[in-house]
Amino acid sequence: MIPEGVKTPLVIVISGPGGAGKGTIARKLCEKDPTITVSRSWTTRAPRTDDKNDSYFFVNDYEFNEHKDNGGFIEWNEFLGFMYGTPMPDQDDEKDLILEIDVSGGRQICQKLPQAILVFIDVEDSELRRRLAGRGDKQSEIDKRLLEAERERKEAKELNYQIVLNDDLTKATKEIYEIICRARL
Secondary structure, eight states: OOOTTOOOOOEEEEEOOTTSSHHHHHHHHHHHOTTEEEOOEEESSOOOTTOOTTSEEEOOHHHHHHHHHTTOEEEEEEETTEEEEEEOOOTTOOSEEEEEOOHHHHHHHHHHOTTOEEEEEEOOHHHHHHHHHHTTOOHHHHHHHHHHHHHHHHHHHHTTOEEEEOSSHHHHHHHHHHHHHHHHO
């Protein structure tokens, strides 16, 4: 039991369709508030041209499964043929932690950390299609991601995610930061 008055770091799950702006918003939140950090997930997919150097730990299937089998992930999932996993949080870190993960991963976090804050970043399908094409996704990949976006939206509603429309990056970032500030109270 945590003694009354002791602040524990928040866990903020940020989910949403690929291309919704999750990574950009997470980076902006960290720039705005140095007491927020982003967990760096592992993945078995190859880096894309738009991935930042610190976006993921890119690993092969063997490395991923070995880490998973040794209890190294707080959540993991398969998405469009690739594995993604969030490493166990550092118990000594006092910063609020953003987990940029899909809704299925968010479900796993809810079961382990019911106090986690769930935020779903969404965008209209036409804009999502434009963003995915702009980052170089193939048409078949875009179609799969749009179908997956619809599934994730339904699951996010079931899990009571707070939904933020990212039709304006500054406005969406501000709205999510206000959600974090309210949770800190």
